[in-house]
Amino acid sequence: MELPIAIVDAFTDRPFGGNPAAVCLLESEIDSKLMQSIATEMNLSETAFVLPKENPGHFHLRWFTPTLEIDLCGHATLASSYWMLKKGWTKEGEKIHFHTLSGELIVTVGKELIQMDFPLLSTEEDRHPFFKEELFGTKIVRAARLKRNWIFELESEEAVKNLIPDFMAIAKHSEEGFIVTAAGKEFDSVSRFFGPNVGVPEDPVTGFAHCALMDYWNQRNGKSKLKAYQASKRGGSLEVEKMGNRVLLKGKAIGVMEGLISI
Incomplete structure (x- = not known):
């Protein structure tokens, strides 16, 4: 066949x-x-x-x-x-x-x-039990949890791009993985996603992560529309819009x- x-x-x-x-x-x-x-x-x-x-x-x-x-x-x-x-x-x-x-x-x-x-993926501001102040040597501005994943907001776009992840540590301290994000210069949200526990050490561009990032940034600054960029090696951009409990x-x-x- x-x-x-x-x-x-x-x-x-x-x-x-x-x-x-x-x-x-x-x-x-x-x-x-x-x-x-x-x-x-x-x-x-x-x-x-x-x-x-x-x-x-x-x-x-x-x-x-x-x-x-x-x-x-x-x-x-x-x-x-x-x-x-x-x-x-x-x-x-x-x-x-x-x-x-x-x-x-x-x-x-x-x-x-x-x-x-x-669907919009709800997030709740929280403190990670292990990564409380820093994530791999980079200051954490805020953290939030969602189903099976965590979001860490870093100080800048450069901090997101320059972060060197420890995949074994991410696997140990998460169910699926980590999303890191910051407000960008040209984009409302710059992010990366690491998912070693689902067989994806770093994902190039992650749709589901932006369903959570939309909720996170909406709570953070009230924006219902995001111009977003995922800063992996391949890179990718998308537009995100909150529509009630849904995301476009x-x-x-x-x-x-x-x-x-x-x-």
């Missing part, structure tokens, strides 16, 4: 930027163990599997890291939506209804940007590889 698979760079308009995700558009259901094996083989932060439901415009969507299935992923959703448009599974301007472990996610593929309607994530994508995987 052969399955079509593609690699799409999300949150960028240039090849080899943003965050790469593998996308597998399925004509019929496959076993979860096989999905995990494919994701392990692809060895990207996420591999997405899309399967049509009976209702037109509605699809099952699942995301796997190289080690486990996760319940929310922004960049792989964006990558899937882009690739579905390229392969004729949807049309420009139509709404895609994804049914996921995080509920129904609605995506609109526009002419310039792909817009994703995601807007970004671009580009395909870089297409092929078949033999099972």
Whole structure:
């Protein structure tokens, strides 16, 4: 058996930027163990599997890291939506209804940007039990916790970019990982995400993290719209907007590889 698979760079308009995700558009259901094996083989932060439901415009969507299935992923959703448009599974301007472990996610593929309607992830200001004042030698301005992750606000954009993470320490002192952030010069939010416990030491651009960062910065300065940049080696930008208990994530994508995987 052969399955079509593609690699799409999300949150960028240039090849080899943003965050790469593998996308597998399925004509019929496959076993979860096989999905995990494919994701392990692809060895990207996420591999997405899309399967049509009976209702037109509605699809099952699942995301796997190289080690486990996760319940929310922004960049792989964006990558899937882009690739579905390229392969004729949807049309420009139509709404895609994804049914996921995080509920129904609605995506609109526009002419310039792909817009994703995601849940707002609530954050609560708190003090980390181990990293109280400093994170790897860098001063912590504020900290907040969210489900399975922590946010650390640092003093500056430079502090975020120059931070040298200790992945073993992050793994030991978190359930999934750490988000570090600061207000930027050109961007409202500059961030990085480290997730060693989900098989992703540093993620290039992280959609779910911005669902939490939107809540964090909204509490911090009252802003309901963010121009955001994730300062990984590849780098990537997106627009984020708070809509009640939902978040609109807007970004671009580009395909870089297409092929078949033999099972």
